[in-house]
Amino acid sequence: MMNKAMALEIQHLTVAYRDTPVVWDLSVAIPAGKLLAVVGPNGAGKTTLLKAILGLIKPTAGTISIFGKPVHQVRTAIAYVPQRMSVDWDFPATVLDVVLMGCYARLGWFRRAGALEKGEALASLAQVEMELFANWHISELSGGQQQRVFLARALMQRAELYIMDEPFAGVDIVSEKAIVQVLKGLRAEGKTVIVVHHDLQTLTEYFDWVILMNVGTIACGPVEQVLKPEFMCRAYGNRTIYQPHQ
Amino acid sequence: MEIALFTNLINDYTLRTVVLGSAVLGITAGALGVFALLRGQSLLGDAISHASLPGIACAFLLTSTKNPAILLCGGAIAGIIGSACILGIIRNTRIKNDAALGIILSVFFGIGLVLLTHIQKNGSSNQSILNKFLFGNASTLMHEDLILMLIVGGVVLGLLTLFWKECSLLAFDPSYLRSLGYPVVLLDALLTLLTVLSIVIGLQTVGVVLMSSLLVAPAAAARQWTKRLSHMVILAACFGACAGVTGSLISSCVTHLPTGPTIVVVVSVIVLISLVFGPRRSFA
Numbered sequence: 001m002m003n004k005a006m007a008l009e010i011q012h013l014t015v016a017y018r019d020t021p022v023v024w025d026l027s028v029a030i031p032a033g034k035l036l037a038v039v040g041p042n043g044a045g046k047t048t049l050l051k052a053i054l055g056l057i058k059p060t061a062g063t064i065s066i067f068g069k070p071v072h073q074v075r076t077a078i079a080y081v082p083q084r085m086s087v088d089w090d091f092p093a094t095v096l097d098v099v100l101m102g103c104y105a106r107l108g109w110f111r112r113a114g115a116l117e118k119g120e121a122l123a124s125l126a127q128v129e130m131e132l133f134a135n136w137h138i139s140e141l142s143g144g145q146q147q148r149v150f151l152a153r154a155l156m157q158r159a160e161l162y163i164m165d166e167p168f169a170g171v172d173i174v175s176e177k178a179i180v181q182v183l184k185g186l187r188a189e190g191k192t193v194i195v196v197h198h199d200l201q202t203l204t205e206y207f208d209w210v211i212l213m214n215v216g217t218i219a220c221g222p223v224e225q226v227l228k229p230e231f232m233c234r235a236y237g238n239r240t241i242y243q244p245h246q
Numbered sequence: 247m248e249i250a251l252f253t254n255l256i257n258d259y260t261l262r263t264v265v266l267g268s269a270v271l272g273i274t275a276g277a278l279g280v281f282a283l284l285r286g287q288s289l290l291g292d293a294i295s296h297a298s299l300p301g302i303a304c305a306f307l308l309t310s311t312k313n314p315a316i317l318l319c320g321g322a323i324a325g326i327i328g329s330a331c332i333l334g335i336i337r338n339t340r341i342k343n344d345a346a347l348g349i350i351l352s353v354f355f356g357i358g359l360v361l362l363t364h365i366q367k368n369g370s371s372n373q374s375i376l377n378k379f380l381f382g383n384a385s386t387l388m389h390e391d392l393i394l395m396l397i398v399g400g401v402v403l404g405l406l407t408l409f410w411k412e413c414s415l416l417a418f419d420p421s422y423l424r425s426l427g428y429p430v431v432l433l434d435a436l437l438t439l440l441t442v443l444s445i446v447i448g449l450q451t452v453g454v455v456l457m458s459s460l461l462v463a464p465a466a467a468a469r470q471w472t473k474r475l476s477h478m479v480i481l482a483a484c485f486g487a488c489a490g491v492t493g494s495l496i497s498s499c500v501t502h503l504p505t506g507p508t509i510v511v512v513v514s515v516i517v518l519i520s521l522v523f524g525p526r527r528s529f530a
Contacts, residue, residue, distance in 0.1 A: 054425050072427070080425035087419045091284060092475045101415050105426040110408055137473040 006068065007032040007161055007192035008053065013062035015045070015052050021060070022048045026213065028220040030194070032067070032160075034209040035187045037197040037223075041236050044214045046196045047083070050165055053194075054080055066161060076105055079159035081150045083166055089139050095149050096134045099124055102156025117156075124152040127185075129178050144175025151179055162186060162193045169198065180206050203227065260385070264498055267387045267395050268490035268509070271448040274399040275457075276464035276486025277406060278444040280479045281437055283465040284417045289344070290329060290438075292458035293351040295445045297328025299358025299454045302379050303365060312375055314391050318446050321379075321454075325442045328354050355454070382453030382506035384494035395447045402440050413437055414475050451494065453506040460486060463513040470524025489513035 008030040015023040023045040030036055038046045051057045053064055055071035066074050079102070099121040100113045107113065113121075125131045128148040133141065141149065147167055154162055162183075168176050183193050183206070197203065203210065203223055210226040212219045212235050219231040282291050301324025305317045328350050335346040362376060378386055406413060415423045416433050424430040441461070448457050464485035468478045493509030 051421075056421055056424055075425075075427040078425070080422060082419065082422055086421065088284075091418050092469065092473050092478045093414075093418065094474065097475070098418075101419070101422070104411060104415060104423075104428075107411070109412070112411060139473075 005031055007034070007066065008194070009065045009068075010053075011063050013049075013052060013064060014060045015048050015057060016060045021215065023052065023059075023213075024215045026062070026215075026217045028211055028217055030192065030209065030211075030220075032192050033187060033190050034192055035183055035207050036192070036194045036209040036211065037203060037207040038194060038211045038213065039197055039200065039203065039235075040213040040218075044235070046213065047165055049213070050080075050163055050194070050196060054078065054163060074161075076157075077160040079154035079157040079162050081154045081162065081164040081167060084143060084147050084150060084169065086165075089141070089146060091138065093138055094134070095125065095130065095136050095138060095141070096121055098138055098149050099134075099152045099156060102153040105157065120156060121152070124155040125149075127155055127182055128152045142172060142175075144171040147171050148175055148178060151182060155182070160191055162191060164193070164195045166196045166198065200227075259389075260387075261495075261498060263387050263389055263392050264384045264494050265491050267392045268384055268451055268494035268505075269487045270392075270395045270399045271444075271451055272460065272464070272486030272488070272490030273483040274402050274444040274486075275448055275460045276468075276482035276484070277403060277479050278441050279461035279463075279465040279486070280468065280475070280482045281413060281417050282441055282461055283469070284475075285437075287441075288458070288462040289347045290332065291441060291445060291461040293332060293347045293354075294325040294329050294442055295449070295454045295457035296351045296358070297354035298322065298325040298446060298449060299379065300324050300354055300361055301327075301358075302449070302454075303358055303361035303376065306365060306376060307361065314388075314450055315394050317376075317379075318394075318449060321449055322442055322446045324354065325446060326439065329438055329442065358454070378453070379449055380453050380455055381504040382449070382451050382456070382509075383497075384451045384505040385498045387450065391450060398443055398447045402443050405436070405440060409433070409436065417475075451490070451505055452509055453504070456506040456510050459510045459513060460489065463510075463517050464489065467513075467517045467520035467524075470520040470526055473526060485513070485516050489516060 006029055010026060010028050013023055013026045014021055026049065038049060040046055048057065052059050053071070064071065067077065096118070100117060102124070103113055103117045103120065122131055122134060125134055128151050130145060130148050130152060133145065138146065138149065151167065167179055186193055197207070204227070207223055209221065210223050211217065212226050212231055214235045218235045219226040279291070282288055298321035301320040301322070302317045305320025309316055311317070332346045332350050335341050335349070336343055365376060412423070412428060412433050416430065416437065420430050445457050445461065448460060452460055464482040467485050468481035471481055472478050489509055489512040493512045494505055497503040497505040497508040
C-alpha cells in the first residue's frame with residue numbers, strides 16, 4: 001500500500017557514460033499526485049535521470065521503481081515528452097499525425113489508428129488549444145506550438161505519470177501558460193508530472209515539489225523546503241542565482 | 247520510332263522483362279529510400295551496395311554459378327555484414343558515423359574489386375557475368391531474375407506496410423517509440439534488412455556503384471512535393487519506377503550504354519525538376 005502512494009522511488013542510482021558518472025548515488029521518493037520539477041545546473045544529469053527512469057538507458061547501479069514496480073511492467077502508465085529539439089520538425093507529418101502517435105502503445109502491433117483515435121487526438125489538441133492546427137504541417141509551427149503538440153501526444157496515452165524534458169525551453173509565453181494550465185489540470189486529476197525545468201523564478205508558481213540535483217541529490221521535497229540558500233549554493237556554487245522573494 | 251518501341255514493348259519478351267524488372271526495383275528502392283533519407287542514413291545505402299560486391303564475388307568463387315539468386319544472396323550477406331560493421335564501429339569506438347561509413351564502403355569495395363580482378367585473371371568462362379554487377383545491365387535480365395525481384399520486392403513492401411506505424415515513428419522519434427515499449431533495436435534491424443534487400447534486387451540492373459542513387463534520389467525528389475509520409479513514399483516509388491523504366495529502355499535501345507548510369511541521369515532530371523518546381527522545394 002505504501003508503494004502505491006509513491007509514484008517514483010529511486011535508490012542509490014548511478015548512471016555512467018563510459019567511465020564518467022553523470023548521475024551518482026541519487027536517491028529520491030516522490031509521492032503520487034505531485035507536480036514536480038527536476039532542477040540543477042547544466043550537466044547535472046537531469047536528462048540522464050529522466051532517461052534512466054524511462055528505461056531508455058541502463059543504470060550502472062541502483063534501483064528505480066514506478067508505482068512500486070519496475071519500468072517495463074508499468075510502461076503504459078508512463079507518458080514521455082522528449083526535448084523538442086530531439087526530432088526533425090521538417091519530417092513529413094501533420095500535427096494530427098504526430099498526436100496520433102500517442103495511441104501506438106495502446107494499438108499494439110500492426111493495428112492502425114481509426115476514427116475513434118482521430119477523435120481522441122482532436123480532443124487532446126483542444127486541451128492544449130491547438131485544435132485549429134490539426135492539418136498543419138509540423139514545420140509551420142512555432143517552438144511553443146511544437147511543444148504543445150508533443151504534450152497533446154502524451155495526453156493521448158492517458159498515463160498516470162508524465163515525464164517531460166524541458167518543455168519550457170524556447171517557448172513563448174502564451175504556450176508556456178497553456179502548458180502550465182494542462183499540467184495543473186493533470187495534477188488535479190491525481191496524475192504525477194515530472195518536469196526538467198530551468199527557470200528558478202517560476203518554480204514556486206508552477207510546481208509544488210522539487211528535486212534539486214547536481215550529479216547526486218542535493219535536496220528533494222516541497223518547493224519551499226528546497227529553495228533555501230544553503231541547498232542552492234551546493235547545487236549552483238557560490239553564485240547568487242536565486243534570490244528568495246521578500 | 248515511338249510506335250516501334252511501343253509494339254516492341256508489347257511483343258518483345260526480353261524488353262517486357264527489362265521494363266517490369268526496372269519498375270519493381272524502382273518502386274522498392276524508392277519506397278525504402280524515403281526511410282533511409284528521413285533517418286539520415288542516405289549514405290548507409292551507398293555503403294551497403296558497395297559492401298555487397300565482395301559477397302557476390304565470394305559466392306561466385308565458392309559455387310562457380312551463374313545463378314543470380316545465389317550471387318545476390320552472397321551480396322545480401324556481405325551487405326548485412328557491412329552494415330553490422332558500421333553500427334559496431336559507431337557504438338563501440340569514438341569514430342563518428344561518416345568516418346565509419348567511409349571506412350566500410352571503401353574497405354569492402356576494395357576487397358570486392360580485388361576478388362573481381364582475381365576472377366577475371368583466372369579467365370573462367372562465367373567471369374563476364376560479374377561485370378554487370380559494377381554498372382548494371384538491364385538487358386541481361388532473365389525471366390527467373392524477374393520472378394526473384396517480384397518475390398523479394400513484394401516481401402519488402404509487404405513487411406513495410408505491415409510495420410508502417412512502427413517504422414514511421416522509428417524514423418521520426420525513436421526514443422519516444424522506445425518509451426512506448428516497442429523493441430527499437432529489432433525494428434531498426436528490420437528496416438536496415440529491408441533496405442539491404444531493396445538494394446540487392448537492383449544490383450543486376452543498376453550495379454553496386456550507383457544503386458544508392460536510386461534509393462536516395464526519388465525520396466529527395468518526393469520530399470519537394472508533399473508534407474505527408476504516406477504520400478512521400480508513394481511518390482518516391484513512382485519516381486523510382488519512372489526512372490528505372492525510362493533508364494532501362496534507353497540503355498536497351500542504345501548499344502554499349504550501361505543501365506546504371508542511364509537510370510541515374512534520368513532520376514537526376516526528376517530531382518532537378520522537383521527542386522525547381524516542387525511546392526515544398528528547397529530553392530526559394
